[in-house]
Amino acid sequence: xxxxxxxxxxxxxxxxxxxxxxxxxxxxxxxxxxxxxxxxxxxxxxxxxxxxxxxxxxxxxxxxxxxxxxxxxxxxxxxxxxxxxxxxxxxxxxxxxxxxxxxxxxxxxxxxxxxxxxxxxxxxxxxxxxxxxxxxxxxxxxxxxxxxxxxxxxxxxxxxxxxxxxxxxxxxxxxxxxxxxxxxxxxxxxxxxxxxxxxxxxxxxxxxxxxxxxxxxxxxxxxxxxxxxxxxxxxxxxxxxxxxxxxxxxxxxxxxxxxxxxxxxxxxxxxxxxxxxxxxxxxxxxxxxxxxxxxxxxxxxxxxxxxxxxxxxxxxxxxxxxxxxxxxxxxxxxxxxxxxxxxxxxxxxxxxxxxxxxxxxxxxxxxxxxxxxxxxxxxxxxxxxxxxxxxxxxx
Ligand code: ATP
Ligand code: ZN
Numbered sequence: 535x536x537x538x539x540x541x542x543x544x545x546x547x548x549x550x551x552x553x554x555x556x557x558x559x560x561x562x563x564x565x566x567x568x569x570x571x572x573x574x575x576x577x578x579x580x581x582x583x584x585x586x587x588x589x590x591x592x593x594x595x596x597x598x599x600x601x602x603x604x605x606x607x608x609x610x611x612x613x614x615x616x617x618x619x620x621x622x623x624x625x626x627x628x629x630x631x632x633x634x635x636x637x638x639x640x641x642x643x644x645x646x647x648x649x650x651x652x653x654x655x656x657x658x659x660x661x662x663x664x665x666x667x668x669x670x671x672x673x674x675x676x677x678x679x680x681x682x683x684x685x686x687x688x689x690x691x692x693x694x695x696x697x698x699x700x701x702x703x704x705x706x707x708x709x710x711x712x713x714x715x716x717x718x719x720x721x722x723x724x725x726x727x728x729x730x731x732x733x734x735x736x737x738x739x740x741x742x743x744x745x746x747x748x749x750x751x752x753x754x755x756x757x758x759x760x761x762x763x764x765x766x767x768x769x770x771x772x773x774x775x776x777x778x779x780x781x782x783x784x785x786x787x788x789x790x791x792x793x794x795x796x797x798x799x800x801x802x803x804x805x806x807x808x809x810x811x812x813x814x815x816x817x818x819x820x821x822x823x824x825x826x827x828x829x830x831x832x833x834x835x836x837x838x839x840x841x842x843x844x845x846x847x848x849x850x851x852x853x854x855x856x857x858x859x860x861x862x863x864x865x866x867x868x869x870x871x872x873x874x875x876x877x878x879x880x881x882x883x884x885x886x887x888x889x890x891x892x893x894x895x896x897x898x899x900x901x902x903x904x905x906x907x908x909x910x911x912x913x914x915x916x917x918x919x920x921x922x923x924x925x926x927x928x929x
Contacts, residue, residue, distance in 0.1 A: 537582040541594055543601040547575035550610050555601060558838055560779040561700045562596045565589070568780060604841050611849030614831040617817055620860050620867070622826040625914030625921070630863045632784045632908070634916055645728060647782030647789030651904070654916065658907040659792075661929055663771065666794040666901050669815055670769035673808060675796055678770040680751035683742040688754050692883055694746070697844065700837050701776040703744040703789070706737040744775035748795040749898040750880075756799060756894075757884035764889045765800030767808065771903075785908045786868055792903040798896065801888060802878075805897040809873050812899045816857070816871075823922040826860040826913055832872070851877065859909035870909050871901040 547555050552571045559569030559580070568581040578597060586593065635641035640652035651659070670677075683705055689695060695702075708715055714736050722732050745751070752768050771794040781787050798808045813829065820827060832854050833845040848854055853875050858867035874897055880886065881893030888894050910925075918926050 537585050539580045539582060539586065539590065539593065541578040541580065541597050542576065543571075543578055543605075544598050545601055545605045547571055547601065547605055548608070548610065549573070549575060551575075551605055551608060554841070555604055557778075557781055557835065558600050558604065558700075558841075559597070560781045561838075562600060563589075563593055565593065566780065600838050603838050606842075608842050609846055611831070611833070611845060614852065614855075615828060616813065616855060617827075617829040619820070620826050620828050622824055624824055624826045624860065624862070627911075627913060627915035627920070628862050629915075630784075631911035631916060632786075635785070635911070638916070640916075641785065645789075647778070647787065649785060649788065649904075655904075655907050655911075657929055658910065658925075659903045661925055662901070662903060662906045662910075663794060664928070665819055666796070667769065669812060669819075669899070670767075670796045672815060673767045673796065673798075673812070675767040675769040678752060678755070678768050680745070680748060680770050680772050682745055682773045684745040684750065685742050686740055688750065689743060689746075692750065692753075692880065694750075697834070697836050697840050698746065698776075701746065701778055701835070703746075703775040703777050704740045705742045705744055706740050708736055709738050744790075745772065746774055746776055748772040748774065748793050748900070749797045749896070752797050752799070753880040753884050753886065753896060756886045759885075760887050760889065761799060761894050765804050766798075768797045768799075770795060770797075785904055788904060791905070793900050794903060795898045795900045797898045799881075799886065799894050801892075802895045805875060805895045809875055809897045809899065813855070813873055816899075820857075822924055823910075825910070826862075827857055827870070827909075828867070829855050829857050829873070832856040832869070851875075853877070859906075859913070861909060861912045863912060868905055868909050869902070870906045871899065874898050874900065 552573060552575055556569060556571040559566060565582050565584060565586070566580050567583050570579045635655065640654045642650045644650060708718055718732055718736055722730055724730055748770050756766065771792060773790060774793045775790055777789050778787050782789055796812060798805045831849060831852055833848045834854060836844045855873040856869040857871040859870045861868050876896045878893040878895050880896045886894040914921050918929060
């Protein structure tokens with residue numbers, strides 16, 4: 535039996551924050567293997583890797599800090615539903631495709647949150663990718679290729695460190711020093727947890743991180759000058775990294791995933807109109823394949839301290855909508871993509887100017903490729919014979 539700890543939150547957790555608080559428990563302490571917030575919001579259960587001993591008070595204090603900063607004074611954002619097709623019959627499949635994909639060797643776990651995908655998933659992702667590129671082409675989007683690394687100074691300039699410190703992934707390399715390199719070559723091994731035993735001072739200071747999103751690269755490519763032609767539509771696909779700690783349980787939530795984005799930069803109405811047109815075009819495609827989903831207002835997974843303020847801001851200005859596909863096997867939904875509007879945040883921060891001198895507005899349509907394929911398989915199963923004709927024929 536794993537050790538458990540029950541905590542009564544100092545403020546009851548309202549229903550709309552139960553999931554958000556639960557996801558943040560992953561970042562409280564490494565001793566936590568799993569955290570659960572009761573749906574009534576009046577009990578938190580922590581499952582621990584090892585007995586607590588003297589740490590109990592400290593752990594309770596950290597959990598209460600999370601509860602207080604996320605719940606105290608929080609307003610309930612009004613969820614705005616733009617489309618609701620959750621009751622579509624889809625393929626009638628009801629199992630978790632993750633298990634079956636592992637069994638068939640279509641999925642192999644390299645480490646937590648990192649998977650190699652076999653031909654079934656790879657082909658299905660290519661099918662969706664072609665559709666997303668068609669969406670980009672319908673706007674005449676220019677193709678870009680961005681690096682997987684992103685400079686620390688870039689993320690600092692757009693306040694990423696205060697908003698999402700918990701999911702950052704850092705890149706480093708050995709000090710350029712013969713003794714360090716020699717020592718590493720001779721003495722390095724992984725322990726039983728797959729962790730390198732090299733001394734931390736072998737590594738150079740961090741100048742770059744693994745990129746958490748695609749569109750930031752475009753905004754930096756356009757920074758500190760007038761926006762060419764006064765408006766830009768671009769598209770790119772890239773590896774993205776978000777270390778979501780113990781929440782990294784299956785193909786649903788990955789450390790390393792791929793995102794295809796269509797990005798709009800220009801005047802406010804240009805960005806908002808294009809975001810809306812993109813939604814309508816995608817609704818058409820999803821309708822053709824019979825996907826069960828809905829599009830509703832949402833917020834980014836801000837860190838604890840920033841959470842209340844940023845969520846209130848995002849919902850007040852309707853900055854983010856998520857495409858939430860149904861996962862029949864667990865009677866819930868999963869965000870497979872998002873329609874985002876950042877107002878003139880990047881335009882101001884990065885000094886991207888419109889012809890009249892005002893800062894540019896930006897928005898992006900972002901699809902998580904692995905999640906798109908996973909949700910599709912959760913609804914239609916692994917046998918292409920049961921798939922919608924459009925997918926089966928193009929697959
Ligand atoms: P913004 O530019 O406003 O920060 P974004 O471009 O970063 O937004 P998100 O909405 O954060 O976009 O993510 C887009 C999609 O990427 C999600 O809808 C989801 O499908 C996928 N995604 C995000 N995090 C993960 C993850 N940990 N594992 C797998 N897929 C993910
Ligand atoms: Zn984006």
